[in-house]
Amino acid sequence: MEKANESGDSVNRVVPLPSSRTCDDTDWSQLLARMAETGDRALFVQIFRHYGPLLKSYMLRLGVLDSVVEELVQESMLTIWRKAKTFNPERAEAGAWIYTLARNKAIDWMRKQKYPTYSLEGHEEEPQEGETEPGELHLIRHKMKTALNELPPEQAQVIYMSYYEGRAHSEIAAKLGIPLGSVKARIRLASAKLRNFWEGEQ
Amino acid sequence: MNTIRHHLDDATLLSYSSGSLTNAMALVVACHLSVCADCRRKAGEMELLGGEMLERLQPADLSDSALQNLLDALDEEQPPEPTTDAPALPPADVPAPLWAYIDKPLDELAWKSLAPGFAYVDLPCQGTGASKLLRIAPGKSVLPHTHTGNELTMILRGSYVDDVGRFAKGDIADLDDAIEHQPLVDSPESCICLVATDGPLRFTSLLGRIVQPLTGF
Ligand SMILES: [Zn+2]
Numbered sequence: 491m492e493k494a495n496e497s498g499d500s501v502n503r504v505v506p507l508p509s510s511r512t513c514d515d516t517d518w519s520q521l522l523a524r525m526a527e528t529g530d531r532a533l534f535v536q537i538f539r540h541y542g543p544l545l546k547s548y549m550l551r552l553g554v555l556d557s558v559v560e561e562l563v564q565e566s567m568l569t570i571w572r573k574a575k576t577f578n579p580e581r582a583e584a585g586a587w588i589y590t591l592a593r594n595k596a597i598d599w600m601r602k603q604k605y606p607t608y609s610l611e612g613h614e615e616e617p618q619e620g621e622t623e624p625g626e627l628h629l630i631r632h633k634m635k636t637a638l639n640e641l642p643p644e645q646a647q648v649i650y651m652s653y654y655e656g657r658a659h660s661e662i663a664a665k666l667g668i669p670l671g672s673v674k675a676r677i678r679l680a681s682a683k684l685r686n687f688w689e690g691e692q
Numbered sequence: 693m694n695t696i697r698h699h700l701d702d703a704t705l706l707s708y709s710s711g712s713l714t715n716a717m718a719l720v721v722a723c724h725l726s727v728c729a730d731c732r733r734k735a736g737e738m739e740l741l742g743g744e745m746l747e748r749l750q751p752a753d754l755s756d757s758a759l760q761n762l763l764d765a766l767d768e769e770q771p772p773e774p775t776t777d778a779p780a781l782p783p784a785d786v787p788a789p790l791w792a793y794i795d796k797p798l799d800e801l802a803w804k805s806l807a808p809g810f811a812y813v814d815l816p817c818q819g820t821g822a823s824k825l826l827r828i829a830p831g832k833s834v835l836p837h838t839h840t841g842n843e844l845t846m847i848l849r850g851s852y853v854d855d856v857g858r859f860a861k862g863d864i865a866d867l868d869d870a871i872e873h874q875p876l877v878d879s880p881e882s883c884i885c886l887v888a889t890d891g892p893l894r895f896t897s898l899l900g901r902i903v904q905p906l907t908g909f
Contacts, residue, residue, distance in 0.1 A: 508748040543751030585743025593711040603818040608725035652710035653745040674703035681702040
């Protein structure tokens, strides 16, 4: 169907996903929970030093202007501080929690309208059947590091363009010169492969 | 509680989690996630993926004053005002994320008639694409049609059947140009759904498909 591009030829050079940077053993979820409990600013500074520059890098990629990016990072950090009490390490993972918060902050600014979210403040629900069990998130997060490296280049590419460039399916299709259906197929394959990796292997 | 049979496509979920869906489409996704634990679990995994992607970025240095500014801001922090009353809960047939876009229960909205048996309400979503509430009377059917891009529908009330199956409250029809269908409302009450498209002009064609058979009489 799209054989011409599948082999990673010269038309669209596939940018590889960056590899994990350092072997960082910090348990950010525990640290965040401890910060919420104690109000210890030293822990907050530690979170800032690690996540602040990552959030800036992420927001710039999504399209936030250089002139406001630090302000948005600052707002995100303040939101982390304020909302830390609602963070439950049994049901959430710090990296994903901070990522989601920063994503919303960046999009809300860029679109001048709140990105619709499903976990609404004040409506904390009890865990339901089918939802991720306590601790499982952290295991998945850990496996994710390896799983991501296993994706074939053309699948890694659509993940890259989604998360680092915020491109819709149709934009990815236009940029790569492939049909919309192929973009969706690649994303489905990537999701299935990742899921298989953390559900199947130990 | 009814069982949800039709769920979000992985490609749609990943697009939502990575922040690359339009607000119109994201609204439908968020509404389904608010009622579907299965999809919520998958969305959670894709947010973990987001966390890992974030971790892999090359950090961008913040200005020297950034930390001090932040700590100064902390000094200014006031303890949050104790909120006396919890936010009003939406009616049972309005998913929480939709409640921010409409200010009344479904039956009290200003429905605009499109043709006998068909009415709609525009929702104020920014950006490309559009989202609307559609209300279709029992026994009414839409002409067979395909789609020119992505189209997301969530059933809020009533039900319809088409070539794919039967869609009832909470179900999602996550369609693209590969699918042709002809929905027929088979519930005794009107079917109300939340519909979003991701292209600028697509709703015109969607509404055209509904009206066309009627003006043809
Ligand atoms: Zn679902």
